[in-house]
Amino acid sequence: xAERNLKIAVPKGSLFKDTVRLLTEAxxxxxxxxxxxxxxxxxxxxxxxIIVRPTDAPVFTxxxxxDCGICGKDTLVEANLDVLEMVDLKYGxxxxxxxxxxxxxxxxxxxxxxxxxxxxxxxxxxxxxxxYESKGVQVDIIKMHGNIELGPIVGMADRIVDITATGTTLxxxxxxxxxxxxxxxxxxxxxxxSIRTDQRVIELAAKLxxxxxxxxxxxx
Amino acid sequence: MIPKTPRGxxxxxxxxxxxxxxIKGAINERFKLWGYLPVxxxxxxxxxxLEMDGELSNTPFxxxxxxxxxxxxRPDMTLPVARMxxxxxxxxxxxxxxxxxxxxxxxxxSTYGQDRQVMQAGIEFIGRHGAVADAEVLCLLFEALExxxxxxxxxxxxxxxxxxxxxxxxxxxEAWKSEVFAAFHGSDxxxxxxxxxxxxxKPIYAQTISKLARIRGGEEAFDACRELVAPLGCEDGLDxxxxxxxxxxxxxxxxxxxxxxxxxxSFDYYTGMVFRAFAPGVPAALASGxxxxxxxxxxxxxxxxxxxxxxxxxxxxxxxxxxxRPPHVGPEQEVSDKDASAMFAKAKELRNAGKRxxxxxxx
Numbered sequence: 001x002a003e004r005n006l007k008i009a010v011p012k013g014s015l016f017k018d019t020v021r022l023l024t025e026a027x028x029x030x031x032x033x034x035x036x037x038x039x040x041x042x043x044x045x046x047x048x049x050i051i052v053r054p055t056d057a058p059v060f061t062x063x064x065x066x067d068c069g070i071c072g073k074d075t076l077v078e079a080n081l082d083v084l085e086m087v088d089l090k091y092g093x094x095x096x097x098x099x100x101x102x103x104x105x106x107x108x109x110x111x112x113x114x115x116x117x118x119x120x121x122x123x124x125x126x127x128x129x130x131x132y133e134s135k136g137v138q139v140d141i142i143k144m145h146g147n148i149e150l151g152p153i154v155g156m157a158d159r160i161v162d163i164t165a166t167g168t169t170l171x172x173x174x175x176x177x178x179x180x181x182x183x184x185x186x187x188x189x190x191x192x193x194s195i196r197t198d199q200r201v202i203e204l205a206a207k208l209x210x211x212x213x214x215x216x217x218x219x220x
Numbered sequence: 221m222i223p224k225t226p227r228g229x230x231x232x233x234x235x236x237x238x239x240x241x242x243i244k245g246a247i248n249e250r251f252k253l254w255g256y257l258p259v260x261x262x263x264x265x266x267x268x269x270l271e272m273d274g275e276l277s278n279t280p281f282x283x284x285x286x287x288x289x290x291x292x293x294r295p296d297m298t299l300p301v302a303r304m305x306x307x308x309x310x311x312x313x314x315x316x317x318x319x320x321x322x323x324x325x326x327x328x329x330s331t332y333g334q335d336r337q338v339m340q341a342g343i344e345f346i347g348r349h350g351a352v353a354d355a356e357v358l359c360l361l362f363e364a365l366e367x368x369x370x371x372x373x374x375x376x377x378x379x380x381x382x383x384x385x386x387x388x389x390x391x392x393x394e395a396w397k398s399e400v401f402a403a404f405h406g407s408d409x410x411x412x413x414x415x416x417x418x419x420x421x422k423p424i425y426a427q428t429i430s431k432l433a434r435i436r437g438g439e440e441a442f443d444a445c446r447e448l449v450a451p452l453g454c455e456d457g458l459d460x461x462x463x464x465x466x467x468x469x470x471x472x473x474x475x476x477x478x479x480x481x482x483x484x485x486s487f488d489y490y491t492g493m494v495f496r497a498f499a500p501g502v503p504a505a506l507a508s509g510x511x512x513x514x515x516x517x518x519x520x521x522x523x524x525x526x527x528x529x530x531x532x533x534x535x536x537x538x539x540x541x542x543x544x545r546p547p548h549v550g551p552e553q554e555v556s557d558k559d560a561s562a563m564f565a566k567a568k569e570l571r572n573a574g575k576r577x578x579x580x581x582x583x
Contacts, residue, residue, distance in 0.1 A: 062503065063503050064501070064502070064503030073410075082407070082504065083407065084407040084408075084409065084482065085406075085407060085408040085409055085410050085411070086409055086410070087409075087410065088410045088413070187410060191503050192407065192496075192498070192503075192504065192505065193498040193499070193500075193502055193503055193504065193505070194503075195482075196374050196376045196478065196480060196496075196498045197374050197498050197499065197500050198500070202436065
């Protein structure tokens with residue numbers, strides 16, 4: 001039986017360019033991957049690149065749609081699925097922060113004092129819950145899908161937990177960072193069965209580790 | 221109203237049901253040949269009793285009976301069998317070789333698309349410890365998987381002994397220790413690396429832990445591991461594991477055994493060898509198990525023990541990926557006769573000769 005192609009989940013969006021560069025450096029045939037157009041899968045000799053939304057990379061990898069893949073640490077924490085987190089690839093740096101409108105300084109503390117619970121708007125309920133649990137702070141989480149900064153502006157929430165690379169968007173919306181939650185970079189992940197039954201996954205992990213060992217942490 | 225089943229629970233139709241029966245039968249036959257005796261335990265247990273060995277997670281099906289007891293649908297088979305051995309076999313001398321094929325119930329998020337009820341066929345070998353007992357458990361796993369018709373599978377083994385020794389030597393900081401174990405349990409090797417260069421732990425031990433997580437391979441992996449941990453005096457369980465490894469590779473033809481220390485990522489109750497079986501085309505483990513020498517004591521009887529559970533649904537998926545198709549289940553022939561007595565007689569004769577026969581008739 002001819003060996004089937006190795007399946008790699010490649011995240012669209014901000015991690016895409018660095019990912020393609022790294023996979024090329026790792027010696028994979030990435031012909032056509034740089035400009036995939038409308039193609040969902042780029043098939044080259046020995047390897048299939050499955051182009052997915054970053055948040056879906058852990059899903060593909062867990063359920064065997066891909067043997068391995070690349071995604072941010074943030075999506076891994078949020079997905080909470082059974083994959084092996086193998087290598088920190090160092091690019092795609094961003095951080096999770098707690099923020100509030102500059103104009104509301106002190107309001108959240110006052111409200112927490114009075115109600116014993118903080119209302120937090122976020123796209124990342126799992127990260128938010130585990131952060132506040134570790135602090136022993138009671139929170140009501142309001143899950144949103146975008147423009148989180150609106151939550152406290154319209155009075156729906158006291159604070160937000162959101163992702164930021166440089167902090168520019170936060171400043172533009174007159175939000176100030178209250179505390180740091182988690183720093184995130186891109187990770188190479190593997191399916192628990194593939195890593196134990198397919199030598200190619202182990203070799204790719206080793207190669208990526210070697211390529212990124214001394215790399216500086218960068219934003220994408 | 222649509223007559224549906226709850227999410228994650230499903231009906232099994234004849235073709236699949238017959239296939240499941242034959243797979244369970246083949247596995248059970250191997251268990252029997254090794255001297256393992258079947259047991260059954262109740263589908264529900266008292267939550268407080270099962271938690272004598274530690275808190276249970278992923279047990280969503282909890283309810284009160286009319287006596288106001290808090291009950292739980294069993295989330296695995298190891299705890300019920302350990303409880304049973306401590307209670308019902310209290311007056312008998314071990315060792316006990318027990319096997320089962322029962323449903324277990326677990327929870328997954330509603331969007332994960334996973335079964336909440338699966339069939340586990342497994343064994344518990346209670347009352348012996350050491351490499352020979354470990355090898356018995358592993359050999360039986362290989363034979364049971366082979367008996368299902370599976371040709372291509374890998375069993376990855378490790379031992380928690382080495383990790384425990386390293387972690388305890390590395391630091392007295394309980395928070396650091398539990399972060400290391402959590403990283404192993406979450407298969408997060410990046411976090412293991414980060415914790416290895418944490419100033420709460422002695423660097424030489426901590427960095428060894430991060431190398432340990434990446435040891436993977438055949439016989440040579442033992443040398444790599446020994447080279448790493450021997451100078452630190454943290455070889456706990458390694459000699460036993462290697463002896464078991466050798467015994468298993470000498471005595472099995474199908475399947476592959478490999479060492480992989482990143483495997484230490486399942487239940488908390490394992491105390492020595494741990495292992496999981498994988499096959500191409502199946503994204504999750506087909507079987508998992510290990511040694512749990514502390515569990516029986518939690519139920520009031522001090523005995524070493526080891527065992528494993530094979531998930532029948534995963535084995536079927538692996539078989540399909542390897543091109544095996546479910547066996548034909550229809551009857552071999554139909555017998556008809558206007559005279560019903562003659563028809564019954566003729567069919568009986570054929571059945572006695574071993575044929576599968578259905579009776580004809582009008583609708």
